[in-house]
Amino acid sequence: MKENRNDDIFRQIAGQYTEKFGEALLEENEQLTRVCADAEMAGEDAAAEEMIRNLDHKVYSGVTKRRRGMVQMIVAAAACLVFVMVIPFAGRFIQKDFYDTGNHMEESTAKSEELPDAMGDAAEALPPAAMPIAFQLPENLTVKQVKEDNGMTIYQLSDCYQDDVVLQMEEDRGELPDQSLTAIELDGSIVYGTSQDRYQKICFSSSGVTYTLTCRYDINTLTSLCKNILNGL
Amino acid sequence: MILILTFSSQSEKDKFEQIYNKYKRLMLYKAYGILKDSMLAEDAVSEAFIRIYKNLEKIEDTEAKQTVAFVMTIVRNTAINLLNKQKKNVMLDFDAQQEDSFDLEQHVLGKITAEQVTILVERLGDEMRDVFILKYAYDLPHKEIAGLLSITENHVTVRLHRARKRMAKLLVEGGYIDERE
Numbered sequence: 001m002k003e004n005r006n007d008d009i010f011r012q013i014a015g016q017y018t019e020k021f022g023e024a025l026l027e028e029n030e031q032l033t034r035v036c037a038d039a040e041m042a043g044e045d046a047a048a049e050e051m052i053r054n055l056d057h058k059v060y061s062g063v064t065k066r067r068r069g070m071v072q073m074i075v076a077a078a079a080c081l082v083f084v085m086v087i088p089f090a091g092r093f094i095q096k097d098f099y100d101t102g103n104h105m106e107e108s109t110a111k112s113e114e115l116p117d118a119m120g121d122a123a124e125a126l127p128p129a130a131m132p133i134a135f136q137l138p139e140n141l142t143v144k145q146v147k148e149d150n151g152m153t154i155y156q157l158s159d160c161y162q163d164d165v166v167l168q169m170e171e172d173r174g175e176l177p178d179q180s181l182t183a184i185e186l187d188g189s190i191v192y193g194t195s196q197d198r199y200q201k202i203c204f205s206s207s208g209v210t211y212t213l214t215c216r217y218d219i220n221t222l223t224s225l226c227k228n229i230l231n232g233l
Numbered sequence: 234m235i236l237i238l239t240f241s242s243q244s245e246k247d248k249f250e251q252i253y254n255k256y257k258r259l260m261l262y263k264a265y266g267i268l269k270d271s272m273l274a275e276d277a278v279s280e281a282f283i284r285i286y287k288n289l290e291k292i293e294d295t296e297a298k299q300t301v302a303f304v305m306t307i308v309r310n311t312a313i314n315l316l317n318k319q320k321k322n323v324m325l326d327f328d329a330q331q332e333d334s335f336d337l338e339q340h341v342l343g344k345i346t347a348e349q350v351t352i353l354v355e356r357l358g359d360e361m362r363d364v365f366i367l368k369y370a371y372d373l374p375h376k377e378i379a380g381l382l383s384i385t386e387n388h389v390t391v392r393l394h395r396a397r398k399r400m401a402k403l404l405v406e407g408g409y410i411d412e413r414e
Contacts, residue, residue: 007369010400013345014369017354020347022298025305029259036258051261051271058279059238059253161388218391 127153131169131209135232138224141165163221168212172205186223189230195219202226238286249286251295252304259301260308267312277315281308284381291371303371310363310382345409353403361396364389 036048126132127148133155137143144158157165181192181203191204200219203212204226211229213222240246260281264274284307285292292300345353354362367378375389382389404410 006397006401009404010365010369010397013350013353013400014366016345016347016350018299018302018366018370020351021305022300022302025259025301026296026298029256029301032258032262047271048258048261051265051275052257054275055257055261055278058275059257059282161385161391217395 129153135228138228140221141225157225159215159221161221163215163217165213165215165221165225167225170210172208172210175210177203187227187230191226191230193219193222204230206230245289248292248295249289252285252292252300253282255295256301256304260304263305264308264312267309268316273315273319274312277312278308280311280315284311284383288377288381291373299370302366306363306366307381309359313359314383349407349409353400353407353409356403357396357399361392361399364392365396365400368393 039048126146129151130146130148131153133143137157140160141157143155144164145156147154152168152170155167155169157167159165177192181194181201184191184193184202189204189206191202193202194200198216199214200216200222201212201214202219202222203210205211206229211226213225215221238249240249257278260278261274264277264281265271268274268277281304285304292303294300354365357365363382364378367373367381368375373381375386375393378389379386384392
């Protein structure tokens, strides 16, 4: 019931906004059309006209009257023809590929134990004094950039859910956590964090290293990474 | 790159052409305003037309305010997505404000002008605003919003949740909420 009532207010607001926004846009569109028409007649604004021509070429030249259904039929028929012709020969290659893949996987697994996969190209670019990542990153995070700054290693982690993380690592100096942070229990360990509008932070020390993690939107983006660090995964 | 667009009927093709011819300049203008680059603006508008093409059935009147608002919401999103791709560094916003949960159930919306509504919605920020409008003005399901904005459904859910919380907070802070008698 509460959610429905809130939604009614939100619909009211969104509807009013769209009405006002649309009205302003229609006026702006009319003005722009008049201005462009005048400029075109006067031979001005060649750059804008070039953009229009480029857009026409990209979008409009591909507009056809063909029925979607007919195109799909043709594509399907062509696919069937290819399928019928290729299948007799495919079986010969499948078995060979399977064994090749198996050998390759064994080699890859051995290599992957040397460094976490998520380091990717950034592993080659690790500054000399930087602390390496010795734990598994959650599958949504990959290293985008790493730098070393006065004893602190800073990793910028790209998130596939667009909540990128900054991970700072430095030697544990035994300093007390910031008083403004709240103690949180995480998998049996105590970490310190805060969750605010567009700012999430967790920090803690483990195995002689102080970790500070920040992201913008969701504290859960940080907690899964914290668990991996704490559990030595 | 040239887009190849096919239509199942002449009326559908006519609708697309009307939208294209009527709004292409404004879309380019808006995209250029965000991207400051003509080639990127063309790419953003091309991408927007792909998404419009895929959602053509949702558009009834090509000259309605809701239609132009819908079209501009999409092109604004494609332009901002392109802009974000150009940026190399992660920018964390340290504008830390404590967020209170607020229950609107016990309150009613007082008189609020159209200008005030515009300010409120714009204050949601680009990401939350777009999902908020597509959800509540156009009543689109999460899956379709995800397709239009080129994000995951999970993302839509998260952003919508944040948008609701933020809007509730803005309504309270702005004094737009009246207590029920």
